Amino acid sequence: MIILSSLRQFGTEITDDPHRRPGCLELIKARDTNFVKIINPENLHLIQLLKNQLHEGEAEAIALAQQEKAPILLIDEAEGREVAKSYNIPVIGVIGILAAAKKTGEIESMKTELDSLIQRTSFRVSRIMYDKALEMSGEL
Incomplete structure (x- = not known):
């Protein structure tokens, strides 16, 4: 890296x-x-x-x-x-990395990880992109 x-x-x-x-x-x-x-x-x-x-x-x-x-x-x-x-x-992007991690089983929940990023860091995402990420991951 x-x-x-x-x-x-x-x-x-x-x-x-x-x-x-x-x-x-x-x-x-x-x-x-x-x-x-x-x-x-x-x-x-x-x-x-x-x-x-x-x-x-x-x-x-x-x-x-x-x-x-x-x-x-x-x-x-x-x-x-x-x-x-x-x-x-x-x-x-970060969402793409999380989606790949979800697909390979490295994370259990896209929602949990996104919410954590939003709460603990300066990461921002539109509601549309947030929902799209959950949909791509089968969580919406």
């Missing part, structure tokens, strides 16, 4: 107080076992170009995915997903 170097600040936050945010302990373990690599995107021209229509983090993520020939990019924002697809970068 590759993480943007601009997320280094988040990495510092997790080591200061790993219990502060959900998933921090898992991220520390992944980093310590070299499952996660922190890399700088090199195509600054592409980043500047993408920043005309996307937030900096999304622009960097797309540039890094293209640079590293990533098999898939985790991105939730609709506009970022469309731009990534225009660069032939396959995308998946």
